[in-house]
Amino acid sequence: MTVKIVIGLDGEDTGERALTFAKDLASRIKGCELIAIYVIEWSPFTFQTPEENARRHKRREEEIELAMTRIVTPAVKSLQDAGFIASGIVRHGDVAETLNALTVENGGSQIIVGRASSGGFSTRIFGSSTQNLVMNADVPVTVVG
């Protein structure tokens, strides 16, 4: 049976560290498949102007395109260059919730993410995406420091 490992990317150093760790881990597991996922933080419960709504579809396409070309495709390429079977996904949503949902949907057995580097007031109150993921994930989560 193929083992599928999900890597949560964030377009920053933390995501890169998760990627490096995942490569190392996957090289020790036979027939391991890697899925690189980037979640664009988005909530369906925000307030927008009519004009923003009218342009939203176009904006969404642009956001996905940008995340794909700048973050996910280079990550997938580096995994494939290293000899792994790899694929990439970009989706909008709550980072922790969406990462977990996509892992379950794609049959992933664990998630690797980087430790969130940002601190600040809101993180203290609401917790970071990494914290939320660790608390609520359906599969084991590895947080790379």
Added chain:
Amino acid sequence: MHSNIKFWLTSAAATVLASPLAAQEAMGIDEKVNKIFASITGPFVSLIFSPFPGTNFPWIVMWLVIAATIFTLYFGFVQFRFFKHAIQLVKGDYSDPNDAGEVSHFQALATALSGTVGLGNIAGVAVAVGIGGPGATFWMILAGLLGMASKFTECTLGVKYRNEYPDGTVSGGPMYYISKGFKELGLPGGKILAVVFSIFCILGALGGGNMFQANQAHAQISGITGDYPGWITGIIFAGVVFAVIVGGIKSIANVTEKVVPFMGILYVGASLIILIVNYNMIGWAFGQIFAGAFTGLGVAGGFVGALIQGFKRAAFSNEAGVGSAAIAHSAVRTKEPITEGFVSLLEPLIDTVVICTMTALVIVISQQLIVDPATGNYMLNEAGTAIATVDGNSGVALTSAAFGASISWFPYVLAIAVVLFAFSTMISWSYYGLKSWTYLFGESKSSELTFKIIFCVFIVIGAAASLGPVIDFSDAAIFAMAVVNIFCLYFLMKLVRKELASYASRLESGEIKKFAK
């Protein structure tokens, strides 16, 4: 650019306020604007509000209520049958996760609501209760409940027949569903009717969506700061709106869009606190509402007066049947246009049945309306046109006094809320007007700019004119939209029924999946 505007406004205000002569002159400008405006709009207003021969019942009010009743019956009380489903749609239970990032049902609803929740709920209700008595509230609630079916019909069509452009943006609304729907049904005249609707929509945007807002915002501000010429408020408002819609300064709109919902919650919260504190009077207040609905309680025009005011204010507040919401809702991305219809039917409920009723209850409970102790009926003012109030207040000032009677500092919060509501409604209506304008004159940059400048000029006129002519023109223009829209909806409603039957059967069979666990 901003510092220039600020400097100019400060200088203008200082000059005007410093000199009594200049202040008199400024008042003179207001009066002139008012007079010219009233004489130009008079015939149009008279036509829209002309009564049935031999009665004082305006035909337009009947037009709206009959339509809402017909849609309610034609779709088998869709507003009640699919109410739970509408809530599930807003919660996102049926949203495909693969579509995340598109405009959600909640966002489309919130955007449409920010265009309707506003001064209609605060000032409009005060006008209705002030003229029609507490009984107007009963008819307002009834009109709100029936209006849910009108909203459902127009918003379903709005999404179904919207235009999607190659660059991914969308334009929708009555002008699109009228022309496309009529063509689909092989009916003539769709294009002409769409053009007529667009003209009325532009007038509505300039009237209720602009002048009424500016006018009442000025009334609220001057009520706190002391009287000063309306055109000063008008120019400040016009400057800010100009910065957003022409200058593209999104930060102002973004802040407003985020603050306005909280203001709405605060408003409902304050109303609830007043009702809880006066819980022993709630039964009495409802008693007044029911008694007034059928007897009038001495109000000018009796119960018919209450009914007319209730229906009029409900329609002005929730805009059901007017067609404006169809423009706002058409941006949602869904494979099933009817789902947006279900979501939109929540609008009149939130706007009219909940928020307007709160305002009315607070006004009644605060006993701002003077009752004759001898008869138990309401006393009329000297002119005999409205109920006498404690301080002679009407419109937004009446609501403010009603809240102030229980929570002394609330008028200040209300003043901020009124200004923000007025601003967000203006932004929404500038978009509705713009969509109609571009439908008529094409989607070019110069045509858009022309409309936006006209829109800003009308803000100044609206703030300077007195309430009477502004409120008449605002109502007339918005109801004129409803004349065309509803006429066309009668022809197009069979298309919605087909959609409804198909969706209902697929929902029952489980073909339409629920994504939420």
